[in-house]
Amino acid sequence: MVWLFVGAIFTLSIGVLTSCPLYWTPYEEYCYVIPQVAQSWESATAFCMIHGAYLAEISTPEENDFLAQLVKQNHPPEAQIWIGGTDALSEGHWIWSRSEETFQYQHWDSGEPSNSGGGEHCATVRTSGKWNDSPCSEKLHGICVKRQRTEPGVGR
Numbered sequence: 001m002v003w004l005f006v007g008a009i010f011t012l013s014i015g016v017l018t019s020c021p022l023y024w025t026p027y028e029e030y031c032y033v034i035p036q037v038a039q040s041w042e043s044a045t046a047f048c049m050i051h052g053a054y055l056a057e058i059s060t061p062e063e064n065d066f067l068a069q070l071v072k073q074n075h076p077p078e079a080q081i082w083i084g085g086t087d088a089l090s091e092g093h094w095i096w097s098r099s100e101e102t103f104q105y106q107h108w109d110s111g112e113p114s115n116s117g118g119g120e121h122c123a124t125v126r127t128s129g130k131w132n133d134s135p136c137s138e139k140l141h142g143i144c145v146k147r148q149r150t151e152p153g154v155g156r
Contacts (some may be wrong), residue, residue: 011080028145032067032143034074040137042080044140053146054084055084056143060105068128068129080134084123087115107125120135
């Protein structure tokens, strides 16, 4: 009788384990990392791709708040970090580079996007959580994101 009970508990606790690689931070079903290499937007995109990820495409205020907190943890108050938005194909028409979808959620800082000097075509998120458009050649850190790994396991 005891063995049957233990077996039932064990069977019910088998599920799917999710995990993120070392140094990546989990949030919902995704993993995020800010590599400590400042680089252009294009290089940051390539860096993420090499690691099976892409520059963050922010879809909710909650995700934006999470990313702003992630940026604040290891960067000065005035820091800006690359996200996956660009209007390089059509000025003023902002899309996410990986999905090629138009922004459904936006959180631009006051007066942004400004396209200052006619050459700001890549999006950043500031420690305040507000977004800015910056020259794509500027050397900044980027936020890479990928889905958490899922594996059969025990405990969930």
